[in-house]
Amino acid sequence: MTDTTLTLRAPPAPRRRRPGFVAMLYLYASLFIVAAIVLVPLLTTAVGGFKTLGDLRVNPFGLPETWQWSNYWDILSGARYWQMLGNSLLIASMTVVLTVAVAAMAAFALAHVRFFGSAFLMNYFLVGLMFPIATAILPLFIRIRDLGLLDTYLGVVLPQVAFGLGMAILLFRNFFRNVPKELFEAALVDGGGYIRFFWFVTLPLSRPILATVAIVAFVNSWNNYIMPLIMLNSQDKYPWPLGIMIYQGEFSTDWQLVLAFITLTILPTVIVFFAAQKHIVAGLTAGAVKG
Amino acid sequence: MASIALNDVRKFFGHHPVLHGISLEIRDGEFVILVGPSGCGKSTLLRMLAGLEDVSEGEISIGGRVVNDMAPKERDIAMVFQNYALYPHMTVADNMAFSLRLAGAPKAQKQAAVARAAEILDLSHLLDRFPRELSGGQRQRVAMGRAIVRDPAVFLFDEPLSNLDAKLRVAMRTEIKALHQRLKTTMVYVTHDQIEAMTMADRIVVMNGGRVEQVGRPLDLYDKPANLFVAAFIGSPAMNLLHGEAVAAPGGTAFRAKGGGLLPLPADRGVQPGTPLVYGVRPEHIELAASAACDTEAQIAVVEPTGSETQVFMTLGSDSLVGVFRERVADEPGSTLRLRIDPARVHLFEPSTGARIDAAAASTSPIREAVLA
Numbered sequence: 001m002t003d004t005t006l007t008l009r010a011p012p013a014p015r016r017r018r019p020g021f022v023a024m025l026y027l028y029a030s031l032f033i034v035a036a037i038v039l040v041p042l043l044t045t046a047v048g049g050f051k052t053l054g055d056l057r058v059n060p061f062g063l064p065e066t067w068q069w070s071n072y073w074d075i076l077s078g079a080r081y082w083q084m085l086g087n088s089l090l091i092a093s094m095t096v097v098l099t100v101a102v103a104a105m106a107a108f109a110l111a112h113v114r115f116f117g118s119a120f121l122m123n124y125f126l127v128g129l130m131f132p133i134a135t136a137i138l139p140l141f142i143r144i145r146d147l148g149l150l151d152t153y154l155g156v157v158l159p160q161v162a163f164g165l166g167m168a169i170l171l172f173r174n175f176f177r178n179v180p181k182e183l184f185e186a187a188l189v190d191g192g193g194y195i196r197f198f199w200f201v202t203l204p205l206s207r208p209i210l211a212t213v214a215i216v217a218f219v220n221s222w223n224n225y226i227m228p229l230i231m232l233n234s235q236d237k238y239p240w241p242l243g244i245m246i247y248q249g250e251f252s253t254d255w256q257l258v259l260a261f262i263t264l265t266i267l268p269t270v271i272v273f274f275a276a277q278k279h280i281v282a283g284l285t286a287g288a289v290k291g
Numbered sequence: 292m293a294s295i296a297l298n299d300v301r302k303f304f305g306h307h308p309v310l311h312g313i314s315l316e317i318r319d320g321e322f323v324i325l326v327g328p329s330g331c332g333k334s335t336l337l338r339m340l341a342g343l344e345d346v347s348e349g350e351i352s353i354g355g356r357v358v359n360d361m362a363p364k365e366r367d368i369a370m371v372f373q374n375y376a377l378y379p380h381m382t383v384a385d386n387m388a389f390s391l392r393l394a395g396a397p398k399a400q401k402q403a404a405v406a407r408a409a410e411i412l413d414l415s416h417l418l419d420r421f422p423r424e425l426s427g428g429q430r431q432r433v434a435m436g437r438a439i440v441r442d443p444a445v446f447l448f449d450e451p452l453s454n455l456d457a458k459l460r461v462a463m464r465t466e467i468k469a470l471h472q473r474l475k476t477t478m479v480y481v482t483h484d485q486i487e488a489m490t491m492a493d494r495i496v497v498m499n500g501g502r503v504e505q506v507g508r509p510l511d512l513y514d515k516p517a518n519l520f521v522a523a524f525i526g527s528p529a530m531n532l533l534h535g536e537a538v539a540a541p542g543g544t545a546f547r548a549k550g551g552g553l554l555p556l557p558a559d560r561g562v563q564p565g566t567p568l569v570y571g572v573r574p575e576h577i578e579l580a581a582s583a584a585c586d587t588e589a590q591i592a593v594v595e596p597t598g599s600e601t602q603v604f605m606t607l608g609s610d611s612l613v614g615v616f617r618e619r620v621a622d623e624p625g626s627t628l629r630l631r632i633d634p635a636r637v638h639l640f641e642p643s644t645g646a647r648i649d650a651a652a653a654s655t656s657p658i659r660e661a662v663l664a
Binding site: 180182183185186187188189190191192193196200201204205 | 341342343362363364368369370372373374376377378379380389390393394437441
């Protein structure tokens with residue numbers, strides 16, 4: 001009897017092999033190196049912001065001789081920092097809304113509607129992915145000038161949206177194509193058309209990819225330096241990345257203030273990334289909608 | 292409530308024809324099942340009825356209106372899809388009310404319609420759940436509920452049971468049939484499962500290769516298949532079909548199979564000796580004979596008892612033959628079974644065209660004794 005039960009028992013699950021000591025060492029060493037590449041500049045910047053200019057010159061990587069809290073406090077208590085934060089938020093929000101709206105609709109058409117030239121159009125958008133902003137900056141400037149949008153928020157937002165569309169459409173289209181075709185047919189029978197299907201079914205199902213595209217667009221806009229630099233003239237419209245220019249004098253630069261300012265501007269992005277990490281990874285690796 | 296008329300409907304995918312001129316009348320309130328093997332065009336035909344595929348040629352009318360160029364929502368139809376196609380982000384109630392929501396119906400009307408459909412399908416306790424929280428059978432019922440809420444003139448079902456397990460399929464079969472008896476709405480149902488077709492339909496349309504092979508009531512198809520395809524398709528296990536020819540036998544004609552077996556022929560078909568034939572007899576119409584009065588003898592190959600009946604695979608000469616007997620067969624493989632075949636239940640077909648050879652006007656008595664000699 002005992003024998004029978006023994007033979008009936010399922011074979012033991014294969015034990016996951018623990019990596020050996022050398023493998024672990026290698027694993028940890030490489031992880032430490034990668035972490036260091038990311039963390040050292042971040043920490044140097046953050047700590048550098050607490051130093052005096054002299055201290056920074058002599059001792060760029062160590063801890064400050066005396067912690068100069070005033071560097072951060074002066075920036076935080078000044079109106080300019082907050083105004084630039086507002087500008088950055090406004091520009092980024094407009095970029096996100098426009099990118100998501102335009103890209104989602106374009107991707108929906110490219111994913112669901114068969115029309116002449118759709119493949120060509122898709123490839124045309126994809127070619128845009130390979131086009132760096134800096135190379136186009138001169139013609140872009142002329143065009144924005146001709147449109148009368150120089151020194152306006154839109155003058156920054158529109159080119160940012162245009163450059164973000166390629167990636168956004170690619171992500172959206174791949175996601176939309178995985179929405180089962182029967183859902184569209186069911187919506188057709190239920191009395192909807194393309195637009196209602198897009199609004200009532202596709203968009204609610206696409207939350208992960210909406211979040212991904214929105215975050216990518218937001219971060220790109222947040223970090224964009226060259227576009228506002230070229231398009232904006234008045235300081236009261238400057239976003240954060242241009243803030244450091246204020247501390248770059250003609251003959252000397254207050255590096256400790258630049259570092260403090262950079263730290264304060266990076267902080268929100270880092271926080272947002274950690275908060276939305278799950279969505280970003282899910283969106284980038286998403287394959288299918290489960291029906 | 293509506294009747295449906297198809298008039299020489301054709302469909303091409305590119306230059307490739309998929310439907311070769313289908314003409315069909317479906318009466319108001321009728322439950323019609325389109326059945327056939329994969330790729331026979333039955334789903335395409337249903338999708339054309341729904342408006343999800345264009346009509347290449349011909350005319351479809353629902354309730355007297357030609358609907359060729361109408362959008363699905365204007366056709367007053369509802370469709371149940373094979374994989375249910377429930378909206379994953381909506382609750383059961385929202386799924387069912389979606390068509391009314393799109394139509395801009397007032398809230399009270401939506402609630403009333405959903406409550407009525409939920410009660411019919413016993414879904415009232417599931418209204419707040421999401422599709423992912425339901426079992427396959429429940430999802431299927433929600434999909435039907437979504438159709439009922441629309442109160443359409445015609446229900447269309449596209450293989451709705453093929454994703455369910457065998458037991459649930461039988462239960463849902465009964466439910467759909469009961470639903471039809473309750474709603475009395477015209478229903479068109481597509482399946483590849485002939486058992487589903489036989490058990491549920493008022494009329495069955497057997498399709499093959501984009502053509503209608505036969506239309507008729509389930510038992511008519513079973514009793515009088517119009518051709519070889521229908522004969523082989525309807526019935527489980529499938530009809531035995533033996534190739535051979537009529538031969539002269541004492542007292543009339545008999546059938547000599549290519550494999551060597553000699554079988555009784557119905558005398559009323561007017562078949563002359565020498566005529567090539569396909570001889571069809573259903574497994575359940577072969578009987579075990581008492582020793583004195585047997586028509587033929589066959590060797591047992593495999594015996595499969597199912598309890599209520601016994602399925603026996605036999606060899607007759609070099610042909611194989613399947614029989615289903617109510618009696619229990621205790622004989623070993625290799626031993627000989629004596630069989631009786633009622634000639635009145637034998638089907639004959641032309642080998643070249645596959646068409647059924649029906650009874651000639653005259654009829655005479657069976658010739659069983661003669662064949663045995």
